[in-house]
Amino acid sequence: MSEAEIDLAAPELTPDDFLYIDDPYFSRDNVAIVTGAASGIGRATAVSLAANGLTVVGADIDEDGLEATGDRIQSFDADGAFHGVETDLTDDDDVEAVVEAAAEEGSLRFVANIAGMQHIASIAEFPMEKYDLLLDIMLRSPFKMAQAAMPHIEDTDDGVGAIANMSSVHGHYATKDKPAYITAKHGLTGLTRAIAAEGEGTLRGFSVSVGYVLTPLMLNQIEDTAEERGLSKREVIEDVMLGQARTKEMMTPAEVANLFIFGFSSHAKHLSGGDLLFDGGYVNTYE
Template sequence: MTATDGSVEPPTLTGDDVLRIDDADFDADRVALVTGAASGIGRATSLVLAANGLTVVATDVDEEGLVGTRERGTELGFPGEIHPEPADITDDDHLEGVVEAAAGYGDLAYLANIAGMQHISPLDEFPMDVYDTMHEVMLRAPVYLSKLVLPHLRESGGCVGNMASVHGHYVTADKVAYNVAKFGLRGLTQSIAAEGAGTVRSFSVSTGYVKTPLVTDQIPDTAEQRGISVQEVVEDVMLGQSRTKEMMEPVDVGNLFAFGFSKHAHHLNGGDLLFDGGMTLTYE
């Protein structure tokens, strides 16, 4: 939504927003590990999965944000418990620890690789230390987490969901690290499907712009840089190619992860859920 001061604020998830799925596998004995769970899509996905009765292990480097995710689930009375497990996913010891912790809560059945970051700079000026960090957070960590959870998922008949993007289908300038990572996540998704032997599934989710702090925090700066209004940034810059002139909300994406993990997505294996309002596959 657009606030009175001209800013765009991330929405607050409510129980009415959540997709409720009738699935016998969605119960407290089955565990979902969610990265980037302190805010945005990661928080929304954690809450949606908890609303559907799963036990959720929520990880992020932001400890306070994780507590907020758990508290929001409690406020809304969601049946699934959310267990914060702070971790730096650029550290292999932390990754191993969080998988071990998740497996301690029940049958580790679902992994949602959502953690992400952004840096905007032309390729010939792009700082390689930033590139390395983005690669570690957005691609290496999902690969290693998938490796670590695979034995558990083979036993539980589980699934990996990866947060890709329209930028995993086509690219925009000045986002080389983000573009490369999102294309890589689609490759990871297909690799898991190829090696899952029909027991372990995988899928990716590709959206356009979502009302997350990562996105909304960029809007005022973009408006100032371009000398246009906040509304023009949203409608022309972000949604200019989209046929649906409204940004998605984090819960919309969380609902896609819940669907992808459910029995209703049995044949979704290596595929991509492209929910972009017509941004990538239409033109005028």
């Protein structure tokens, strides 16, 4: 297949894509915060939580994207509700404000820290301003979100809830030219375990780790990696991204969102401090 024939695109979300769980905590009275809700995995997770009946507060710096997420939820005639809040996750006051806004909508029980970014460069050439921005969004912000949200979850009638962090196969191993991303994802493992340690068993922390997902972030990454390594886009996809995987296809945002649905549900009450690793064989299989 020629380079011109590569036409990847993030798939459109449909109601049939999602896992639906009849759960006592999945109701409009209970609230979930989703960061990065304007696109990709964040949008899919916001849609899936609303489709399962929860009130969802989406946090993102992209106001237009949040509106599009709300429109998609409305088009599904979801049982839940959606409120988009324009949020700069690098601003502590904004993070605290979105948590307070969520608490005003009902009982805050769930947080999905999904917002992320990527920058492709070697350690020697990595711009420190990009390193600081990436770590602020992907590690410091989840810590601040947990700090602000945990008291609200603990103050519910039974203290039941969960904070979930979007990790990655890069939270389990390292590849070259992604040093800041790898640092952030490994840090999220520690944060997840710290949340679980302080959660008293009812407030859980868990993470979700996947391989490559068809999102706008990933599509941009293909071109960046091709340029950084002097490869074609096809070589990046087949050799770099899917070379080690046993499942030779990328995940969809909805498939990842379903892992958050399960992790938040009562079926996962023993998932605390652990990681849902759905990676197609990247981490634990070798040539």
